Amino acid sequence: KAGVTQTPRYLIKTRGQQVTLSCSPISGHRSVSWYQQTPGQGLQFLFEYFSETQRNKGNFPGRFSGRQFSNSRSEMNVSTLELGDSALYLCASSSQSTNEKLFFGSGTQLSVL
């Protein structure tokens, strides 16, 4: 079984631009969660999608948005990029239930200049 795939692996953008990150979950997994990882802050929860519906949302501004498609693939979009958005963005998938472990992708390293 293929793991969680995130593309692109690295991304460089400038302030004010927008960016779209992609995540393909493990086959059969219906839940996709997104996290922002920065040094010293750990992993901050962005949002979770389950069967194309946003099930949970973290405390991020509206510039951060996401969606999930019928095949469970998910995209995350950040508009009007700021320097502070530079981070590793991690996607994780799980099958369904709360006690199922999350399977993480290797992340997309976003640098905003």
Added chain:
Amino acid sequence: AQSVTQLDSQVPVFEEAPVELRCNYSSSVSVYLFWYVQYPNQGLQLLLKYLSGSTLVKGINGFEAEFNKSQTSFHLRKPSVHISDTAEYFCAVRGTDNTDKLIFGTGTRLQVFP
């Protein structure tokens, strides 16, 4: 809402020495607890989890953790570490409701020296 505190941002230790990584949580409801490990340039992978039952949980790579409800702690231990255990370790908590989100601590960097 839940929260997780990992007081130690870095833990240096010599190879073959024991180690304990501390984790405390806060929650008004029942919780599930997890430890994840992140090796350089990789995503996170599950080390172990506590759902219910025995408070001592054994995970992969010789790690174990003990759930202490009265102290709201879930400390991770290994009796003898290896160089290959050098990584970032994250404690995480979520409520037992199916819609609850997984909340991570800020991580502890374990550095094993020869």
